[in-house]
Amino acid sequence: MAAANPKEYSDIELVNRCRNGDEMAFSQLVQRYQRKVYTIALGMVKNPDDAMDIAQEGFVKVHRYIGNFQGSSSFYTWLYRIVVNLCIDHLRKNGRYASDEYDERTHNREGGQGRGVLSSNLGNNPSANLGRKELAAYLQRAIEDLPPYHRAVILMREIEGMSYSDMADTLNISKGTVMSRLHHARQKLQAALQLYLEGDLSVD
Amino acid sequence: MKQDEKILAQYYDGELNERKSAEVKKQLDSSHEGALALENMTKISQLFQVLHEQSQESTSFEGFDKRVINAIRSQKTPVPFSEKLRVWATEFFAHRKLVWIPAASVAGAACVAVLAVGLQNSKQMIPTMPDRTDSSTWQASGTTDSIVSTVAVTAPSEMNVEEFSLETDNGQRIAVVWIDE
Incomplete structure (x- = not known):
């Protein structure tokens, strides 16, 4: 006999059950979003242990303040907002936080010139073969060089596939700001991975 | 950000409506620069997927929900x-x-x-001061719902004080302070 599938509740149904003290409902929410939350946190703070701690803290906060969730946005944008803010707090505490303004100045001064992290690491052998995993590691380094808010939008877009509107809602910014940050993030990543993008680099 | 870059990014991210999207697609057929920019965005996206898969492969979420529940229980303040x-x-x-x-x-x-x-x-709504010289029983007028409408005065009719007591129909005594301007 096939096991009956547990009922698939919507986020808001689970949230309402959590408000009534249903622990199982909260567990379902955690299971539904744990990977996504962890991925965002890992992209933001890099360290897997820190990312796992932030994911846990994010869910604890969600449980603590679930009574305040007003349902005017989707549950996951609320959850992501909590997690992104925790990541930014974490970066700030660890002195790895640079403001967007500082970053814009740096970017303008450098003008996005050069051949990026790949060039500086491969030196005189730009036609070296790289594995996709190795290349992804370079991407990770390039992401780390982005300011946190740029990092957040590019991760939400590329990993979660979030719409501009959802990102704006999550970060409490306008859609125009989302587009601007996304554009700058992409420009910087493209500059960092120029060798790969220009085809000077073969990938296994 | 240039206008065409903005539109191209929106096109790539699926943020344009069908009509606008078709327009951009048509323009891309004749724009080498636009096609290249689109290809670069695609390549970056592919790398993100590799990065994502790597992080998921190496991470176990077994018992994570229980860890969260335990953390919640330990923070009962x-x-x-x-x-x-x-x-x-x-x-x-x-x-x-x-x-x-x-x-x-x-x-x-x-x-x-x-x-x-x-x-x-x-x-x-405060009742006006009734004429105390006429009768020992006053019919209060303009009172609110919470004030009894008929009261019996126990003070002498000629009294000239601003504080006196009244007795209601049901025998209850009420102290009244009258401020007569």
Whole structure:
């Protein structure tokens, strides 16, 4: 006999059950979003242990303040907002936080010139073969060089596939700001991975 | 950000409507630069997927939900009211445009006006000082619902004081302080 599938509740149904003290409902929410939350946190703070701690803290906060969730946005944008803010707090505490303004100045001064992290690491052998995993590691380094808010939008877009509107809602910014940050993030990543993008680099 | 870059990014991210998207697609057929920019965005996206897969492969979430529940149980201290208020306010403001401010101001002003009118009316509801020389029983007029309508005066009719007592129909005594202007 096939096991009956547990009922698939919507986020808001689970949230309402959590408000009534249903622990199982909260567990379902955690299971539904744990990977996504962890991925965002890992992209933001890099360290897997820190990312796992932030994911846990994010869910604890969600449980603590679930009574305040007003349902005017989707549950996951609320959850992501909590997690992104925790990541930014974490970066700030660890002195790895640079403001967007500082970053814009740096970017303008450098003008996005050069051949990026790949060039500086491969030196005189730009036609070296790289594995996709190795290349992804370079991407990770390039992401780390982005300011946190740029990092957040590019991760939400590329990993979660979030719409501009959802990102704006999550970060409490306008859609125009989302587009601007996304554009700058992409420009910087493209500059960092120029060798790969220009085809000077073969990938296994 | 240039206009064409902005449109191209929106096209790539699926943020354009069908008509606009078809227009951009048509333009890309004849724009080498645009096609290259699109290809670069695609390549970056592919790398993100590799990065994502790697992080997922090496991470186990077994028992993560239980860890979270245990962490919640260990933090049983109640949330301070100020913190609750702060979170509530953050949520409240995060999803409401500033248009609510004038709306709330108008609503607030309306409430104040209603209260002021109510207060004014309640002042008018205070019964007028009856003529104490005519009768020992006064019919109070203009009283509010909470004040008995008929009272028997026990003070002498010629009294000239501003504080006296009344006896209601059911024998209850009420102290009255009259401020006669």
